[in-house]
Amino acid sequence: MRVADGAASPPPKNSWSRQARLEEVLPYAKRFKVPGIDIEGLVRATQAVWEYPMCDRDPLPRWSHGRVTLLGDAAHPMYPVGSNGASQAILDARCLADALAKAEHPMRALMLYEQDRLPKTAEIVKVNRVGGPERVIDAVEKLKPAGFTDIDGVLSYKEREAIVKGYATTAAFAVKDVNK
Numbered sequence: 537m538r539v540a541d542g543a544a545s546p547p548p549k550n551s552w553s554r555q556a557r558l559e560e561v562l563p564y565a566k567r568f569k570v571p572g573i574d575i576e577g578l579v580r581a582t583q584a585v586w587e588y589p590m591c592d593r594d595p596l597p598r599w600s601h602g603r604v605t606l607l608g609d610a611a612h613p614m615y616p617v618g619s620n621g622a623s624q625a626i627l628d629a630r631c632l633a634d635a636l637a638k639a640e641h642p643m644r645a646l647m648l649y650e651q652d653r654l655p656k657t658a659e660i661v662k663v664n665r666v667g668g669p670e671r672v673i674d675a676v677e678k679l680k681p682a683g684f685t686d687i688d689g690v691l692s693y694k695e696r697e698a699i700v701k702g703y704a705t706t707a708a709f710a711v712k713d714v715n716k
């Protein structure tokens with residue numbers, strides 16, 4: 537559920553373990569209909585409901601300050617979709633290690649690392665606000681909100697693959713990038 541429009545600050549730190557109110561959750565639980573499962577009943581029977589806030593930050597203009605640079609979540613906190621976050625931190629580390637090994641001066645390495653990784657991760661932060669490869673589910677639901685019997689009649693394999701592979705390329709998960 538969307539609780540802020542992005543203009544407000546993220547929730548305070550202690551709200552990562554804050555209990556939610558049942559009446560806040562119920563309208564959303566009621567939207568889910570799964571044959572054979574009483575989702576509303578399950579939620580009502582739950583003793584405690586907890587919040588799981590998702591928030592990110594706008595991309596920073598720079599990461600490096602003198603001999604200090606940022607990496608991973610400190611550099612580019614993003615919505616946890618598309619199996620990202622840790623994956624991007626690993627790609628940062630790989631890039632930084634390569635730059636440190638090759639550059640004539642460590643501070644030059646920080647600059648080269650930032651030039652390479654900042655625009656790429658900024659793109660993922662923005663793309664993740666719309667969703668990861670699971671956007672394919674949204675696309676299908678939009679076209680056939682009442683359900684379907686043959687997925688190929690809704691969105692072709694090629695179209696579904698384009699959504700998933702497009703995200704994989706942005707996030708550098710494409711096979712050609714991973715096997716570099």
Ligand SMILES: Cc1cc2nc3c(=O)[nH]c(=O)nc-3n(C[C@H](O)[C@H](O)[C@H](O)COP(=O)(O)OP(=O)(O)OC[C@H]3O[C@@H](n4cnc5c(N)ncnc54)[C@H](O)[C@@H]3O)c2cc1C
Nearest residue numbers: 607608609610611614616618619620621622623624625626
């Ligand atoms: C529920 C959940 C599911 C996730 N699922 C995925 C997933 O499937 N795939 C994926 O790629 N990513 C996933 N992520 C995101 C991923 O966990 C983070 O992006 C990743 O851990 C970031 O790594 P990091 O090293 O930048 O930061 P962190 O892992 O947060 O490491 C920072 C470290 O610094 C320490 N620290 C903080 N302040 C200080 C200090 N002053 N002095 C010393 N140490 C300090 C902290 O204790 C911490 O150990 C998930 C995250 C969550 C919460």
